[in-house]
Amino acid sequence: MKHGISLLPDCRPERRSATEYYADALAMARLADEAGMHYVKMTEHYLGNYGGYSPSPLTFLAAVAxxxxxxxxxxxxxxxxxxHPIQLAAHAAMVDVLSGGRLDVGFARAWLPYEFAALGVPMDTSRDRFEKTIDAVLRLWTEEKVTAECDYFSFTDATSLPAVVQEPHPPVWGAAIVSPQSFEWLARQGMGLLVSPSLLQRDLPHTKKLIRIYLDTFRETHRGTGREPRVAVSMPLYVAPSDARAREAAIPHLLEYNNVTIEAADAWTHVTSSSYPGYESMRDRLAAVTDESLRDGACAVVGSPESVVDTIRAVTEYLHADVWLWNIDYGGQPRETMESSLRLFVDEVLPHVSD
Amino acid sequence: MKHGISLLPDCRPERRSATEYYADALAMARLADEAGMHYVKMTEHYLGNYGGYSPSPLTFLAAVAxxxxxxxxxxxxxxxxxxHPIQLAAHAAMVDVLSGGRLDVGFARAWLPYEFAALGVPMDTSRDRFEKTIDAVLRLWTEEKVTAECDYFSFTDATSLPAVVQEPHPPVWGAAIVSPQSFEWLARQGMGLLVSPSLLQRDLPHTKKLIRIYLDTFRETHRGTGREPRVAVSMPLYVAPSDARAREAAIPHLLEYNNVTIEAADAWTHVTSSSYPGYESMRDRLAAVTDESLRDGACAVVGSPESVVDTIRAVTEYLHADVWLWNIDYGGQPRETMESSLRLFVDEVLPHVSD
Incomplete structure (x- = not known):
């Protein structure tokens, strides 16, 4: 079992500046590095409080490197x-170079209508762009002269620079949330799976079924090739000396995280896309997360070191997770709570749940 | 007078890997920082040996930060x-945040046909895109809800995140080379001017005239506002204990730099663009740079510390330069020559030519 930290800034600028956020995020990345954790993960979002402080995860990761x-x-x-695949392949390669081959690249389709609108990209093209761009990026990393043509880009005999450090290329992952089609596609491509369950514990059996689709499809497609599926699960973490203190500290931040997500999902209020079935109702589903529902049980690992060890073991088995990416910055929380929770995790949990 | 280092990787991958290049470039940036130099500058280019190791200067600068x-x-x-202006404004703001407000943003129109072709951008739109995108980026940095519409992008009520740290925004500069129209536009916008003279000393009087156009236009446009023009000149530097040793070391690297530029400019062989008058003949002009022409005198500051002090003073006055950005990585040279030259510059030249 490998462990990392997963960052998604959901700060309200009036409460927490990007300067504070990034100073803290870099400090947490250094702490995770010193503790021997395996990953630091940062997201890409624009314009809104939901992740908008991080329009370029590769830029942040260059600083971490x-x-x-x-x-x-x-x-x-x-x-x-x-x-554009030429820019994406090249920027990622720069971070692979600057980090001495420490980059993993996770891809996602994007889901926020206001991001598509502002950047002038039709939402209904998102799956096709996702698949064709990933294909082109992989080719640019591994082939010497790449020619590609589709509705979104067209180039001839392109040699991507700089070359990636890792052979044949940085490990690749894809995020999937609700569509079985996405889980199957990632499996057929031989990519790792990134899963971020909703905060509602009642959704977890469905997530388990989707992971099963990924695992079955992967094993069928790649039988005998030596390739193995990889499942990385992101979930909020909070560790405190007792279960009660962990809950008291974590729940307000989890609610705030959910509120910021609801505000982002408001963009779906007047939008329907055949490419995103069910997203119109996302706002309502998120609204089912309440203080009470979180106290009754959430898809978040919150408790004393002993409880957290037990929960991680149980959920790992349930979800077939290989990698845990612990969300530690939810709710725009200050450095103090992130740091005390992460230190307790490193000192008293990690030794019991890592390889 | 302020001084910085200017980087443009022109390495041939078979001779110098990006891993070596970036380890050295970061080391030079740290040396320049420790020495109290004012700037480290990195370029953006794609696909070819001419700068192609650096498709994302902001990513490199995040690591330097x-x-x-x-x-x-x-x-x-x-x-x-x-x-896209939303992405450019936001990525730059991230680096402004990560560096605690140390970012200066220089913009250029781009000039390599193969970059435009690969990225699917018509060359004839480059001036219009340049001007409209810069305008949008400045608005995104300084206005709360930005609506913009033109042939290249369209968005409504966009609030750029993260906010820039510097007030009202990071200092902006624009590169201009040959077109008087560009020098005038930058002056009218109140932007700083970035000039990189060709290696041919015979071209320098023409560069002086263009700088004069910038200065005159700036002072006419902004009279009484307190805004002042700023002229930053990039030129190759080489300092060695004697003039002869400096020339012997520098000239092969200058020639190699020119050769890599010629190879990039070959892309103009079958291209004509009304937006780039005279670029068809760039290859021939670059070919006028030879070992002999460089020995007779080049737009490069090469010599003993004493000679270099004299040359810098003379050229500074001639070109009205406020800032010198010393190109130290030309010709894919190894760390040893970059470092010995830069250390000698820092120890024996800088005290005589800085503010």
């Missing part, structure tokens, strides 16, 4: 729909 | 034609 020596740097995710 | 504390970080340049 310069301040760390061992930890792997993961995008989680970059959004291919918003990039 | 994480390893330095005082030096300012300059793009030189980013190419607005290849970016």
């Amino acid at each position: 310069a301040q760390t020596s061992r930890i792997r740097l993961m995008t989680g995710c970059v959004l291919p729909a918003f990039h | 994480a390893q330095t504390s005082r030096i300012r970080l300059m793009t030189g340049c980013v190419l607005p034609a290849f970016h």
Whole structure:
């Protein structure tokens, strides 16, 4: 079992500046590196409080690369729909170079209508762009002269620079949330799976079924090739000396995280896309997360070190997770709570749940 | 007078890997920071040996930010034609945040036909994209809800995140080379001017005239506003204990730099663009640079510390330069020559030519 930290800034600028946020995020990345954790993951979002402080995870990871020596740097995710494959392949390669081959690249389709609108990308093209751009990026990393043509880009005999450090290329992952089609596609491509369950514990059996689709499809497709599926699960973490204190500290931040997500999902109020079935009702589903529902049980690992060890073991088995990416910055929380929770995790949990 | 280092990787991958190049470039940036130099500048280019190791100067500068504390970080340049203004404004703001407000943003129109072709951007739109994208980026940095519409992008009520740290925004510069129209436009916008003279000393009087156009236009446009023009000149530097040793070391690297530029300019062989008058003949002009022409005198500052002090003073006055950005990595040279030259510059030249 490998463990990392997963970052998605959901700060309200009036409460927490990007300057404070990034100073803290870099400090947490250094702490995770020193503790021997495996990954630091940063997301890509625009314009809104939901992740908008991080329009370029590769830029943040370049700064992390310069301040760390061992930890792997993961995008989680970059959004291919918003990039030309030549630029995306090349920027990622720069971070692979700057980090001495420590980059993992996670890709996602993007899901926020206001991002698509502002960047002038039709939402209904997102799956096709996602698949075609990833394909082109992989070719640019591994082939010497790449020619590609589709509705979104066209180039001839392109040699991507700089070359990636890792052979044949940085490990790749894809995020999937609700569509079985996405889980199958990632499996057929041989990519790792990134899953971020909703905060509602009642949704977890469905997530388990989707992971099963990924695992079955992967094993069928790649039988005998030596390739193995990889499942990385992101979930909020909070560790405190007792279960009660962990809950008291974590729940307000989880609610705030959910509120910021609801505000982002408001963009779906007057939008329907055949490419995003069910997203119109996302706002209502998120609204089912309440203080009470979180106290009754959430898809978040919150408790004393002993409880957290037990929960991680149970959920790992349930979800077939290989990698845990612990969300530690939810709710725009201050450095103090992130740091005390992460230190307790490193000192008293990690030794019991890592390889 | 302020001084910085200017980087443009022109390595042939078979001779110098990006891993070596970036380890050395980061080391030079740290050295420049420790020496109290004012700027480290990195360029944006794609696909070819001419700068292609650096498709994202902001990514490199994020790594420099994480390893330095005082030096300012300059793009030189980013190419607005290849970016959506929302992404460019936001990525730059991230580096402004990560560096604690140390970013300067230089913009250029881009000039390599193969970059435009690969990225699917018509060359004839480059000036219009350049001007409209810069305008949008400045508005995104300074206005709360930005609505913009033109042939290249369209968005409504966009609030750029993260906010820039510097008030009202990071200092902006624009590169101009041959077109008087560009020098005038930058002056009218109140932007700083970035000039990189060709290696041919015979071209320098023409560069002086163009700088004069910028200065005159700036002073006419902004009279009484307190705004002042700023002229930053990039030129190759080489300092050695004697003039002869400096020339012997520098000339082969200058020739190699020119050769890599010629190979890039070959892309103009079958291209004519009304937006780039005279570029068809760039290859021939570059071919006038020879070992002999460089020995007779080049737009490069090469010599003993004493000669270099004299040359800098003379050329500064001739070109009205406020800032010198010393190109130290030309010709894919190894760390040894970059470092010995830069150390000698810092120890024996800088005290005589800085503010």
